[in-house]
Amino acid sequence: MRRSLRSRPSGGRCSTDRSHKCALLLAASHQGNEVVACACEYAQSAGVRTGMTVTHARSLLIGRTLFIERYQPEEDAKALKSLARWAVRFTPVVAVDEPDGLLMDISGCAHLYGGEAMLADRVAGSLEGLGFKARIAVAPTFVSAQVVSRSAEQQITIVEAGGIHDALASLPIAALRMDTSMGEALREIGIERIGQLFDLPRAELAARFSGNIGRCLDRATGDALDAIEPVQPLEPIEVERVFDGPVTSLEAILISVRELLRLLLRRLEKESSGACELSLTAERIHADPVMLALRLSHPSRDEAHLWSLLQPRLERLSLGYGVEEIRLRAVHTQRTGNGQMEFWPDPSSSIRPEQSVSWGQMLDQLTERIGREGVTVAAPSESYVPERAFVFQPWDEDRASRNSRSTEKASVYAAARPSRLFAPPDPVRVVTLTPDGPLLRLEWGGRAGAVRSCLGPERLVLPWWADSRRRENESAAMPGGSATRDYYTVQDEHGRWLWVFRDGASGRWFVHGEWT
Amino acid sequence: MHPLLERIRSIERRHAQCRGDAAPAKPIGVLETGWASVDAAIGGGLTRGGLHEWLGNESAATTSEVRQHARNPWRPPLCVLVHLAWSALDADRAGLWNVWIGRRCFPHPAVLLRGSVGDRTLLERSLFVSPLTPTDRLWAMDLALRSPAVGVVIGDGSEFDMAATRRVQLVAKNHETLALLARPPWEHGELSAAQTRWLVRQESVIHRDRSDSSNPQWRVELLRCKGMRWEQAQGVWNLEWNRAACTLRVSASVADSAGDASVASEPTQRRAMLDRQIA
Secondary structure (H helix, E strand, O other), X not given: OHHHHHHOOOOOOOOOOOXXXXXXXXXXXEOOEEEEEEEOHHHHHOOOOOOOEHHHHHXXXXXXXXXXXXXXXXXXXXXXXXXXXXXXXXXXXXXXXXXXXXXXXXXXXXXXXXXXXXXXXXXHHHHHHOOOOOOEEEOOOHHHHHHHHHHOOOXXXXXXXXXXXXXXXXXXXXXXXXXXXXXXXXXHOOOOXXXXXXXXXXXXXXXXXXXXXXXXXXXXXXXXXXXXXXXOOOOOEEEEEEEEEEEOOHHHHHHHHHHHHHHHHHHHHHOOEEEEEEEEEEEEOOXXXXXXEEEEEEEEOOHHHHHHXXXXXXXXXXXXXXXXXXXXXXXXXXXXXXXXXXXOOOOOOOOOHHHOOOHHHHXXXXXXXHOHHHEEEEEEOOOOOHHHOEEEEEHHHHHHHHHHOOOOOOOOOOOOOOOEXXXXXXXXXXXXXXXXXXXXXXXXXXXXXXXXXXXXXXXXXXXXXXXHHHHXXXXXXXXXXXOEEEEEEEEEOOOOEEEEEEEOOOOOEEEEEEEO | OHHHHHHXXXXXXXXXXXXXXXXXXXXXXXXXXXXXXXXXHOOOOEEOOEEEEEEOEEOOOOOHHHHHHOOOOEEOOHHHHHHHHHXXXXXXXXXXXXXXXXXXXXXXXXXXXXXXXXXXXXXXXXXXXXXXXXXXXXXXXXXXXXXXXXXXXXXXXOOOOHHHHHHHHHHHHHHOOEEEEEEOHHHHHOOOOOOEEEEEEOOOOOOHHHHOOOOOEEEEEEEEEOOOOOOOOOEEEEEEEEOOOOEEXXXXXXXXXXXXXXXXXXXXXXXXXXXXXXX
């Protein structure tokens, strides 16, 4: 759920933004029904529970903005693994505890943070900064920490070395995450708590049920060896150059960075990877370091292309009193194939290889010069209101949203629309047969003339279910933004085809678009 | 739908060959516009590796002073450009990209959907680039034309001079990519290296009987076609926009007015009018 919230363009504001709350549900198919696999806190406060049908959840959330996305357990597993790699900053041994936990071996690390409690506080605070809420348990064994963290009500619980029996005794046996059949069998003979299992003779327990339950208890208490499979932290691909003294010559900096880039690309080539994001840090004397970040549309290790993006930025770099050290790092990399180079180019082709640019290179160069907001794609959004029916979004956001919701497409309201839409709509003077009736004459753009044909009206009403405050804000910001609009397609005697509407509240007329 | 269209076209071509008034085969490296009479007039269609200029409509603000302050001093022929982008996409089976450069020539995305089912191919294969200055627009067009993943580059060509259009024409020719420029009508007098130049105008409707269609119509005039003599390279067509299907077709009403004296003398009248405006 948190992963989905963070991946949204609003940056996970769904549940936390008080001015405009919206609910997020993750839906999964179960026996032919769409059921709620996960619900945000806001939805839960309205009574939505995991396992109920999506239709039921919709009825509970009526009148509130609702987003429903597909539940993707495999994506959750990937996100959990990357979170485990992130947690290596606290301790070198971190393992994934599926489906939603992390196991951290903090032996010998706690004192660096001022004790176990301080370390737990630090981890909880850092996770909260990333948008995750965590329940943390510090215990002598991994199993006891797992059981306590999943059952405890407080955010941080610390189990002392001799207190494992006491901590576990009152917890339900379901916390041991045993098979459903075994849990039912234990419940049939009246065993509800872990403490009751401790009281039973171990040999009888193994004979009647299986040896697993005994081993699980031993691992929880520390009587049996427990091991985890830690994630391997990714080694950053980084190259650096330390100068003998502060360097103020831009030419020297450029030569050094070019050499560093060559070294970095050689390392990437060995790993069959391409850089998706590069960062360059210049440590300056008596000043803060300067950092440049370069995001690429596709993984690349094309030196000429990367240099063409880096060089203009370096030339604008403020060197201050001099640069002492330069670090170049491939922040994100992706595996790429190894293509064979052409030694003898095709003589029949009139295009030389250095003249053509790939799609990815073109996107990178456009983004670098014009800016990310200037290179966009248009995507339909779920709205029949003309100005909100499509959004122009940066190409990388669109690619991310296509990857996450590749099978789902927003529906488009099928109605004839003009080739050009004015934002905001332009006021127009009209003469009509009746106050809300067909147009006889209009004056717009410095030209007045009789109306030759008038088709309509097409009545559009702004969504009544949207938040009233948001609707009021839009009405104030946009002329003619009231709840009801009557649209007419009009041809005047000058041959102009205009899309004109009458604002329901004020009775004023506006031109919203034109066929050109 | 496409096989049927191809079949009909092949029958028409065969029929025309029998009469001896048509080209024997479809020229290579040419994009058919989908308007048979227009294609016939320019030798089969728009040259793929070339630049084609479309002069748009002028707004009410006609004087240069008002033009500078007007919100929409001119209107690019967006419906024509959308139609040509669809034609190129239909012809290219590889699914190449369309790059729209310059905010002024961005159509409302709703018109990029085709037919009642809302075919989104063009919408999903369109990239919109919005440079702020003419220099950046020219640079972006040059870059986009060099990419083999791009099939058509459609740009706002206002304030482009001869050198700029020559640069675009040369890059388009070298990389065999179609370049379409939308330009304001008052730049008709500017020198240009474009393969073809067109003027798209809205026709004033004085008589009631000439506005019988419920669809927008434009009068498209061929001003120049490289490689053809001046008297051959001219023609006027009425194009009608199908608002539901988002396609353009040659209006049937033109056939009736083919012998009309006002239409026959249209290029001369129009040139005189443009010359007056420039003066």
